Amino acid sequence: MSGTLYLVATPIGNLGDFSPRAVETLQSADFIAAEDTRVSVKLLNHFGIKKPLVSYHEHNHITAGQSILSRLLAGETCALVTDAGTPAISDPGEDLVRLCAENGVPVYAIPGCCAAVNALAVSGLPTGRFTFEGFLTVNKKSRRERLDSLKNEERTMIFHEAPHKLCTTLDDLCTAFGPQRRISLCRELTKLHEETMRTTLGQAVEYYRATAPKGEYVLVVEGAPPAEEAALTLEEAVALVKKLRSDGRRTKDAVKEVAEHSGLSRNELYAAVIAAD
Structure with missing residues (x-):
């Protein structure tokens, strides 16, 4: 039976943001995969956690990922951490998650900080x-x-x-x-x-x-302002009113709705609809 991969979010600055559940997860894991072991060991020392560390980052994620996967398939449990924030978000951890998904290894997120x-x-x-x-x-x-x-x-x-x-x-x-x-x-x-x-x-x-x-x-x-809806010609607006009427709308209500969305005059549109009948 395979082990489990835990994605453990770490503080982005304030150590007080590290949750009790995150601490428990690191304490119970068989080993920890870290972006930079030198950074992660400081976090572990602060919380009194002593676990084997392996390196997993963008420059070694292909070979390191296969090694971690092998250990997971052998039944070990791994906690993945980055230097700060949530693993696998714009991060090579996504490749490890994909490997686990392809090989039936359970993956769970331990939520926390995300800048x-x-x-x-x-x-x-x-x-x-x-x-x-x-x-x-x-x-x-x-x-x-x-x-x-x-x-x-x-x-x-x-x-x-x-x-x-x-x-x-x-x-x-x-x-x-x-x-x-x-x-x-x-x-x-x-x-x-x-x-x-x-x-x-x-x-x-x-x-x-x-x-x-x-x-x-x-x-x-800020995102771009919404694109302006394409303006309808009077003929197109009349056709749309007729379609709404065929769906059960009253002429007055259909004209009002189409006029509001097209920018056409309600009176002008109503007159055109009557003339077309």
Whole structure:
């Protein structure tokens, strides 16, 4: 019988955010797979956890993943952790989860911190629908193409960025989306110098030309305004009214509904419908 893989979310700054269930999971695992064992051992020492650590990161995830899978299939239990946040989100942990899914190994998430969701929650921007974009590529052509593809994205967009790349990224976002697009810049979430700046892309560019960025950033960018619905011709509007009437609507109600969505005059549309009867 195979073992189990646990995805254990770790603090993104404040150790007080590590849950009792997460501690129990690490204590009960046979071994822990860590993005950087040097970082994870500090967390383990803080909570008095002593478990074997193996390295699993973007540079070794193919070979390390197969090794971890073999141990899981042999019945061992593994806890996967990253340096900070939720494993498998924009992270090579997704490959390990896929391997487990393909081989019938149970996978359970131990919930906790996620910088993207925390930033979205405090951004002041719409949260009902959003898209997580992570780090943009440094390749200029691919970066431009990616941002071009997002110009009409209506959902709120979430990006990660390092301080030394922030100014370039803000310039690129401003070029792609325009200086008036709203943005929330969240830095050092849950840490001592946590800060959220709610502004526009144009104002953010100007601010960081004079102020050196410090700390890790999550950028929450407003989506594009909804596309205007294509206007109907008078003939198309009359045809739509007739269809609504065939579905049981009264002429008056059908005309009112179509006029509201088409921008046509209600009286003009009603007269056209009567003339067409």
